[in-house]
Amino acid sequence: MNEHDSSHTPVPQTEAPPQTRTSGRSLFWVCVAVIGLFLFSIAIMDELAEFARGVLNILSPVIIGGVIAYLCNPIMRFYEHWLFAHIRKGNLRHTLSLMMTALSAFAILAGILFMIIPQLVDSITDLFNNYESHINNLLASLQRVINKVTSNLPVDIDISNIDKLGEFLTDIFGSTENLLSEIQNKLQNSSVTGNIFSGVWSGILTFFNAFKNFFIGLFIGFYLLASKEKRAAQIRKFRRAMFSDKTNERITEVTALVDDTFGGFIFGKVMDSLVIGVLTFLLLTIFEISPYNLLIAAFVGVTNIIPVFGPFIGAIPTFFIVLISNPSKAFLFLILILIIQQIDGNIIGPKILGDNTGVSSLCVIIAIVICGSLWGIAGMLVGVPIFAVIIELVKRYLESRLRKKGQPTDTADYYTKDAIANPEQDLHYEHAGLLYKYKHSRLRFRLRRIRQYLYTHLGRHNPPSKKTKSKNKGKDTDKNNHTPTDTTPTE
Numbered sequence: 319m320n321e322h323d324s325s326h327t328p329v330p331q332t333e334a335p336p337q338t339r340t341s342g343r344s345l346f347w348v349c350v351a352v353i354g355l356f357l358f359s360i361a362i363m364d365e366l367a368e369f370a371r372g373v374l375n376i377l378s379p380v381i382i383g384g385v386i387a388y389l390c391n392p393i394m395r396f397y398e399h400w401l402f403a404h405i406r407k408g409n410l411r412h413t414l415s416l417m418m419t420a421l422s423a424f425a426i427l428a429g430i431l432f433m434i435i436p437q438l439v440d441s442i443t444d445l446f447n448n449y450e451s452h453i454n455n456l457l458a459s460l461q462r463v464i465n466k467v468t469s470n471l472p473v474d475i476d477i478s479n480i481d482k483l484g485e486f487l488t489d490i491f492g493s494t495e496n497l498l499s500e501i502q503n504k505l506q507n508s509s510v511t512g513n514i515f516s517g518v519w520s521g522i523l524t525f526f527n528a529f530k531n532f533f534i535g536l537f538i539g540f541y542l543l544a545s546k547e548k549r550a551a552q553i554r555k556f557r558r559a560m561f562s563d564k565t566n567e568r569i570t571e572v573t574a575l576v577d578d579t580f581g582g583f584i585f586g587k588v589m590d591s592l593v594i595g596v597l598t599f600l601l602l603t604i605f606e607i608s609p610y611n612l613l614i615a616a617f618v619g620v621t622n623i624i625p626v627f628g629p630f631i632g633a634i635p636t637f638f639i640v641l642i643s644n645p646s647k648a649f650l651f652l653i654l655i656l657i658i659q660q661i662d663g664n665i666i667g668p669k670i671l672g673d674n675t676g677v678s679s680l681c682v683i684i685a686i687v688i689c690g691s692l693w694g695i696a697g698m699l700v701g702v703p704i705f706a707v708i709i710e711l712v713k714r715y716l717e718s719r720l721r722k723k724g725q726p727t728d729t730a731d732y733y734t735k736d737a738i739a740n741p742e743q744d745l746h747y748e749h750a751g752l753l754y755k756y757k758h759s760r761l762r763f764r765l766r767r768i769r770q771y772l773y774t775h776l777g778r779h780n781p782p783s784k785k786t787k788s789k790n791k792g793k794d795t796d797k798n799n800h801t802p803t804d805t806t807p808t809e
Contacts, residue, residue: 378531383538386423387546388581394419394543416544434616441613445639452642459645576707583703586670587623593670594662595619601658607651608643618655622662624698625682629659681705 359366374381397415405411445452542549557566599615601607608614614636621632633655641648682702689701717727726732730741 379534379538382532382535383542386535386539387542389584390419390423390539390543391546392581392585393422412544416540419543420540434612437612438616441610445610445613445643456642456645572711575710579706579710580700580703583706584699587625587699590662590667590670591619591622593666594622594658597661598655598658601654602651605647605650605654607647607654608640610639610643614639618658624686624695625702626679626686627698629655629662633659681709 394415397418398411401418402411402414405414557569561569595615595618598618599611602611602614617636618629618632621628624631633652636655637648637651640651682705685701685705686698689697689704691697693700720727733739733741
């Protein structure tokens with residue numbers, strides 16, 4: 319038996335190298351297949367994009383319905399779990415909550431449309447009808463500025479060419495007569511008329527197609543809300559049948575992360591843009607910047623939804639509106655917009671979206687560029703939460719592998735000893751708000767030392783901290799007679 323055992327002991331050692339070579343070859347061929355599939359997808363990128371657009375066009379009502387249901391679900395949960403929580407019958411409570419959710423959504427949408435749209439149309443119409451007089455006022459303002467500047471100069475400067483500036487601006491913006499005559503000349507050409515008619519008809523069809531998709535999506539969204547518990551049970555049944563318990567846990571974890579990231583970011587961005595729009599309108603009205611304050615505030619608020627590039631997209635066109643309508647307030651308008659954006663970036667935005675979003679400025683720009691080129695304005699909006707989810711998943715995966723290896727998971731531990739950059743600032747300050755920066759800055763430490771120095775030299779005790787106040791809050795009152803005790807400091 320010993321000889322037999324000794325003769326079979328080296329067998330596993332001789333079989334190990336072939337298994338290693340086989341696994342290495344399998345990994346090699348898997349990598350080759352992935353690279354080949356990637357190159358093939360690049361070669362047929364146009365066909366894939368066209369196919370994806372067709373699929374999205376077909377599924378657009380379902381996608382719109384899902385978005386509507388997702389956005390209205392918090393409102394319905396408020397009615398179910400707060401307003402109608404005393405109703406014991408589940409069906410009645412569910413029906414009332416659904417009806418109130420539909421009424422609330424329609425009321426909010428109708429209120430926004432009826433309050434803003436008429437005034438926006440009036441502002442745009444007035445701006446289009448009176449833009450020539452606005453240009454003349456702009457030229458007159460420029461003339462006055464040039465006269466003031468040249469009157470203090472020791473040499474005479476010929477400013478007779480100011481009329482050429484008027485001609486130049488007129489050529490840029492055109493005049494009503496020239497615009498109408500050009501349209502009439504183009505309409506007389508049959509080929510141009512056909513192109514215009516086809517373009518107009520295509521635009522009408524696109525509008526009605528979008529309206530149809532939105533109308534169908536509205537019904538799908540509220541149908542999903544009405545049967546959300548049933549759909550959730552069906553999804554859980556499918557997952558339980560198809561995946562293991564560990565995989566289901568992972569899916570639940572990823573789904574919760576996506577929900578928190580997308581829901582928090584979209585809701586926070588909408589609220590932040592609403593606050594910025596209202597604040598812009600109030601400041602423009604107080605300083606009487608332009609007769610089109612509502613139009614400017616609406617444009618600034620809507621474009622503020624787009625991260626990073628939104629403030630620039632909103633500020634440049636609105637500046638030209640102010641420059642044409644009220645040139646004397648153009649510089650003040652730029653100062654106000656700069657102040658509003660600083661308040662938004664350092665106070666309002668971090669308070670609504672959180673002090674630390676977890677996505678650096680570089681990742682935000684990359685996300686906007688990539689997703690914006692793929693899906694336009696919608697891609698700019700959803701690009702940041704998509705990258706936030708990807709970065710968080712990669713971070714959790716890497717940290718789990720590091721913990722298995724017994725290595726530290728904090729990125730600050732991987733900075734070299736001779737690194738010039740401060741890890742705290744690199745990892746947190748870049749996308750943190752002003753309050754976060756102040757709490758973790760040297761300025762706060764120095765101000766605290768100055769305050770302690772002043773208290774010491776004034777003969778008073780150091781001011782108690784918040785923790786000391788909370789600990790001593792219950793000690794200032796006698797427990798037996800509930801009368802305040804003497805807390806006068808002894809010398």
